Amino acid sequence: MKVRSVAGGVEVLAPAKLNLFLEVLGRRPDGYHEIETVMVAISLCDTLTIQDEPTGVLRLRCNDPTLPVGAENLVIRAADRLREATGCRRGADIELIKAIPAQAGLAGGSSDAAATLAGLDQLWGLGLAPEQKDALAAEVGSDVPFFNHLPAAVCRGRGERVEPVSLDREYHFVLICPPLGVSTADVYRRVVPPEEPRAAGEILAALERGETTELGRSLFNRLQPVAEAIRPELIRVRDALADLGPLLDGSAMSGSGSAYYGLCRDRTAARHAAEVLQPLGLGWVRVVTCGP
Numbered sequence: 001m002k003v004r005s006v007a008g009g010v011e012v013l014a015p016a017k018l019n020l021f022l023e024v025l026g027r028r029p030d031g032y033h034e035i036e037t038v039m040v041a042i043s044l045c046d047t048l049t050i051q052d053e054p055t056g057v058l059r060l061r062c063n064d065p066t067l068p069v070g071a072e073n074l075v076i077r078a079a080d081r082l083r084e085a086t087g088c089r090r091g092a093d094i095e096l097i098k099a100i101p102a103q104a105g106l107a108g109g110s111s112d113a114a115a116t117l118a119g120l121d122q123l124w125g126l127g128l129a130p131e132q133k134d135a136l137a138a139e140v141g142s143d144v145p146f147f148n149h150l151p152a153a154v155c156r157g158r159g160e161r162v163e164p165v166s167l168d169r170e171y172h173f174v175l176i177c178p179p180l181g182v183s184t185a186d187v188y189r190r191v192v193p194p195e196e197p198r199a200a201g202e203i204l205a206a207l208e209r210g211e212t213t214e215l216g217r218s219l220f221n222r223l224q225p226v227a228e229a230i231r232p233e234l235i236r237v238r239d240a241l242a243d244l245g246p247l248l249d250g251s252a253m254s255g256s257g258s259a260y261y262g263l264c265r266d267r268t269a270a271r272h273a274a275e276v277l278q279p280l281g282l283g284w285v286r287v288v289t290c291g292p
Helices: 074-086 108-123 130-140 144-148 184-190 201-209 212-218 224-230 234-242 267-280
Strands: 003-006 009-027 033-053 058-062 091-097 152-157 161-164 171-177 250-253 260-264 284-290
Touching: 003 108, 009 108, 009 144, 009 201, 009 212, 033 108, 033 171, 033 201, 058 074, 074 091, 074 108, 074 130, 091 108, 108 130, 108 144, 130 144, 144 152, 144 161, 171 234, 171 267, 184 224, 201 212, 212 250, 212 260, 224 234, 224 250, 234 250, 234 260, 234 267, 260 267, 267 284
Parallel strands: 058 091
Antiparallel strands: 003 009, 009 033, 033 091, 033 152, 033 284, 152 161, 171 260, 171 284, 250 260
């Protein structure tokens, strides 16, 4: 995650993620589920501007009035945990400009937390080692460590064990975010791990070859049918993507929903797909990319 110096502080872009593959392997003794997932960071980003606060106060401001800005926000939780771990007593004034929708399966909150750790590490001159950042990120949230290893990775365990994956080309997606959220806890509560789980080998081989047709055929999300059973309105989004035919090489839901994406062979196809989808009233539609 890149940290840029600005007047009086730092600025960090916090990207959303897509799950190109997500399998649920079983339930863990700690209540979480064991998963294997392949995630990529995309060009849809929140923006955090962080300035030093000499009084030692941690303060968060956000352009979205529906989001809490206290200790329940992952940004504040990450900053607090960083201070506890390092003994640093400096404060920060953090401005968060949200572009990533909440409860969409895009990990906006987790990305914001990782951006906070990266930004404060530089602002406060802490010089954390990569393994320290990963350990702190895992304590804050399951998806947070992924954002220390962009642009792509295989994540295992509850998501905290991260193995980076290199990307040799840019990929283009059309993204739909319906005006409804899905509770991650509800989806995982209802999911039934399969007796014979799928493996991520096909999706990783397709990424290595950089071939969108093969990659599109390999897209998979075990949570998708569960989310669609909880919120049947999502089926309309799934079907609208399926109706795009040759404009897409494949489509799937990201995370526990409610966002869906279609993989396109190039930027022109992605823009055409967005033009077809926008009048349908499914939610907001964007063309996004991921790449090296």
